[in-house]
Amino acid sequence: MNHTITSLGDLPLEIFDSPHTGDAWERCVLATIPNGQLIQAAIAAITPPKIARPSSFVLHAPLELMARVALLPHVRPDAQLQARRQIAALAVRYIHAGPSVEPPKITHAQIDTALPALIDSLHCGDVDSVDSALLFLTPRLSIFALRKALVDEIAPLLGAAGHASYFAGFARTIKPRKRRRVAARTVANAGSHARVTSLLVQRKQRKR
Numbered sequence: 343m344n345h346t347i348t349s350l351g352d353l354p355l356e357i358f359d360s361p362h363t364g365d366a367w368e369r370c371v372l373a374t375i376p377n378g379q380l381i382q383a384a385i386a387a388i389t390p391p392k393i394a395r396p397s398s399f400v401l402h403a404p405l406e407l408m409a410r411v412a413l414l415p416h417v418r419p420d421a422q423l424q425a426r427r428q429i430a431a432l433a434v435r436y437i438h439a440g441p442s443v444e445p446p447k448i449t450h451a452q453i454d455t456a457l458p459a460l461i462d463s464l465h466c467g468d469v470d471s472v473d474s475a476l477l478f479l480t481p482r483l484s485i486f487a488l489r490k491a492l493v494d495e496i497a498p499l500l501g502a503a504g505h506a507s508y509f510a511g512f513a514r515t516i517k518p519r520k521r522r523r524v525a526a527r528t529v530a531n532a533g534s535h536a537r538v539t540s541l542l543v544q545r546k547q548r549k550r
């Protein structure tokens with residue numbers, strides 16, 4: 343997977359702005375790998391949050407990827423290549439959007455302390471604490487248990503420019519579980535400006 347991400351990062355941004363037959367994308371091995379592998383490479387590429395305060399693009403990239411992944415099975419065959427190119431373009435632009443944060447130190451030892459910490463961090467927009475709590479919880483709680491724990495806390499709140507409602511529709515397309523930190527950090531980032539409406543309501547992911 344690391345090699346695949348490196349391959350994405352090596353692609354020049356301009357090939358996605360002015361695509362043409364036989365360009366670097368079409369010559370890249372990523373252009374022919376199965377959809378599932380391309381999607382996982384794109385997810386891995388946008389997993390590390392950025393150090394700088396997120397631009398609109400960085401903030402919305404996980405949302406756009408989730409939407410494109412959900413729509414890909416419905417794209418007609420003669421448009422699949424273009425749809426795959428757009429997924430790759432999203433990942434490449436994210437890679438080039440600046441340096442990423444280091445993985446946070448996980449300070450929690452019990453679910454009973456990590457879950458309240460996650461809720462508090464989402465409310466106050468503390469993205470690093472969200473990271474730490476979520477990375478501890480996701481291997482230990484099902485997504486349905488997380489939803490049950492969080493939805494009543496967050497549903498009464500308003501705002502986040504629709505980020506939480508998008509996650510409500512698409513969050514289960516993010517696998518493996520630890521990569522849901524992108525979704526949670528994005529909601530927390532938005533929550534520092536406008537509060538969120540809902541989070542982590544799941545839909546069944548299509549098998550590939």
